[in-house]
Structures are given as C-alpha cells and as structure tokens.
Amino acid sequence: MMFLPADLLLRHSVVMCLLLHSLVLMTFCFHHAATSCSKSCYCTESDGGGKTVRCSNLQLTEIPQDFPNDTRHVFLDFNLFTTVPANAFAGLPHLVELDLSHNELSQLEPGAFRGLGSSLQFLDLSSNKLVNFNSEAFEGLRARANLTNNPWHCDCNMQIALPRVDLEPASLAGIVCQTSDPEEIRVKGLAFLLAPDIDLCVVMKRTTDVVMLVVMFGWFTMVISYLVYYVRANQEDARRHLEYLKSLPSKQGKSEESSTISTVV
Numbered sequence: 080m081m082f083l084p085a086d087l088l089l090r091h092s093v094v095m096c097l098l099l100h101s102l103v104l105m106t107f108c109f110h111h112a113a114t115s116c117s118k119s120c121y122c123t124e125s126d127g128g129g130k131t132v133r134c135s136n137l138q139l140t141e142i143p144q145d146f147p148n149d150t151r152h153v154f155l156d157f158n159l160f161t162t163v164p165a166n167a168f169a170g171l172p173h174l175v176e177l178d179l180s181h182n183e184l185s186q187l188e189p190g191a192f193r194g195l196g197s198s199l200q201f202l203d204l205s206s207n208k209l210v211n212f213n214s215e216a217f218e219g220l221r222a223r224a225n226l227t228n229n230p231w232h233c234d235c236n237m238q239i240a241l242p243r244v245d246l247e248p249a250s251l252a253g254i255v256c257q258t259s260d261p262e263e264i265r266v267k268g269l270a271f272l273l274a275p276d277i278d279l280c281v282v283m284k285r286t287t288d289v290v291m292l293v294v295m296f297g298w299f300t301m302v303i304s305y306l307v308y309y310v311r312a313n314q315e316d317a318r319r320h321l322e323y324l325k326s327l328p329s330k331q332g333k334s335e336e337s338s339t340i341s342t343v344v
C-alpha cells in the first residue's frame with residue numbers, strides 16, 4: 080500500500096519530465112523556424128540549396144519583407160496584392176523564381192523587381208489586373224515572364240515601352256490587348272507583338288503634326304507682319320529722306336557723291 084503513491088509519483092515525474100522535454104524541444108523548433116523563415120509563410124530547403132518559401136492562398140495584402148536572404152523560389156500566388164512596391168525583393172540576390180500569379184495586381188512600381196536582374200529566371204504575373212505596361216518596373220530583368228491573362232490596354236505608350244525591356248522576348252507574346260487606343264486599329268484580342276505592322280502612335284503623330292503646323296503658321300504670321308511693319312516704317316523714312324535730298328541743291332549733291340566715291344577708292 081505504501082509503494083503505490085511513490086510509484087505513481089515516479090511515473091508521474093517521468094511523464095512530466097518527458098512532456099517538459101518535448102515542450103522545450105518544440106519551442107526550440109518553432110523558434111528556429113520563425114527566425115530562419117518568414118512569419119506568415121512555409122519554408123523548405125530547395126533541391127539545389129537555398130530556400131523555397133510558399134505563401135500561396137493566404138489572403139495576404141502586402142508582400143512579406145522577412146524572407147531569408149538565401150531564398151531561391153517564392154510562391155505568392157492566389158493572394159490579394161494590388162501593387163508591387165519598389166525594391167520589394169531587393170534583399171534576395173539569389174531569387175530564381177517568383178510567382179505572383181492570381182492576385183489583384185494593377186500596378187508595378189518603377190524598380191519593383193530591382194536587385195533581381197542577375198538571378199531571376201521565371202516571373203509569373205499571369206491572371207492579374209495589369210492594364211498598362213510600365214517598362215521601369217522591369218528594369219534590368221532578363222527573366223522569362225508570364226504576362227498572360229491580364230486586361231492589357233494597348234496604346235502608343237506600350238508600343239514605346241516594349242522595346243525598352245530586356246525580358247526574354249517570348250514573354251511579350253503573352254500581352255494580349257483587351258482594350259486599345261486608338262480603338263479603330265482593332266488590336267483587341269490580339270497578341271500585341273504578333274501584330275508587328277500596327278502603329279498605335281499614329282494618332283499621337285497626327286496630333287503632334289497639327290500642333291507643329293499651328294506653331295509654324297503662328298511664327299510665319301509673326302514674321303510676315305513684322306516684315307510688313309518694317310517695310311512700311313522704312314517707306315516713311317525713305318520718303319522723308321528722299322524729300323530731304325530733293326530739297327538740297329542738286330550740284331552740291333553730285334559733288335558730295337563724287338567725293339565719297341573718291342574716298343572709298
């Protein structure tokens with residue numbers, strides 16, 4: 080009868096000890112996970128070294144800024160991002176793949192992918208709300224980008240911007256025009272780059288032509304009016320001068336003329 084409590088106590092303490100031990104281990108593990116990877120995402124080691132961070136479908140509205148600096152793959156698809164701010168991934172010099180597909184992205188700020196130029200190979204921006212193509216967002220990038228499934232607005236600005244990017248050329252074939260300016264050029268539904276003959280800057284050129292014409296006409300009018308004014312003013316002068324000359328005795332005039340000629344010679 081006296082054994083039982085002691086035995087129980089012993090067993091109890093062993094269990095307690097084990098529990099405590101695992102608790103300590105668990106806290107250590109969680110602590111480790113929290114410091115070595117992002118708060119809101121799941122991290123694994125990539126096959127080729129570095130880390131893979133998965134933040135898919137987490138209702139995120141802002142791009143996390145706490146990824147480890149040896150991250151190689153980031154999956155941020157199916158979230159609620161509306162914009163990619165400048166330098167959003169600047170601390171990740173080894174990033175190879177970035178998936179931002181299936182978000183609400185309508186804007187990429189200039190320098191959004193700054194710092195990824197030498198490493199990034201795949202950039203997925205498909206199924207977003209991108210309307211205007213901002214070449215400054217892609218500065219330095221040579222990645223293959225998926226730009227499909229966005230409501231692209233094709234206009235002169237886009238035509239000017241596309242040749243300025245270094246993205247893998249096949250990427251740009253994913254830009255399918257949903258709207259266009261001018262509308263009558265009918266690029267709607269076309270892959271923009273697959274229609275190389277279209278010139279969306281034609282209207283802009285026409286407007287600049289008209290502006291140039293108006294400006295030139297203005298200048299021309301000013302020059303003509305000045306000339307007319309000048310001639311009239313001088314006519315008055317010339318007339319007065321002529322009258323003055325006529326009023327002089329004609330011989331004196333002739334001798335003066337010959338004397339000036341002789342001095343010139």
Ligand SMILES: *[C@@H]1O[C@H](CO)[C@@H](O)[C@H](O)[C@H]1NC(C)=O
Binds near residue numbers: 148149173
């Ligand atoms: C990551 O940052 C740490 C310091 O915070 C540095 O020692 C390490 O070299 C960096 N690793 C890479 C891959 O850049």
Ligand SMILES: *[C@@H]1O[C@H](CO)[C@@H](O)[C@H](O)[C@H]1NC(C)=O
Binds near residue numbers: 206227
């Ligand atoms: C681009 O993304 C779309 C959907 O998001 C997908 O169906 C397509 O296969 C992707 N294209 C490439 C070349 O990866």
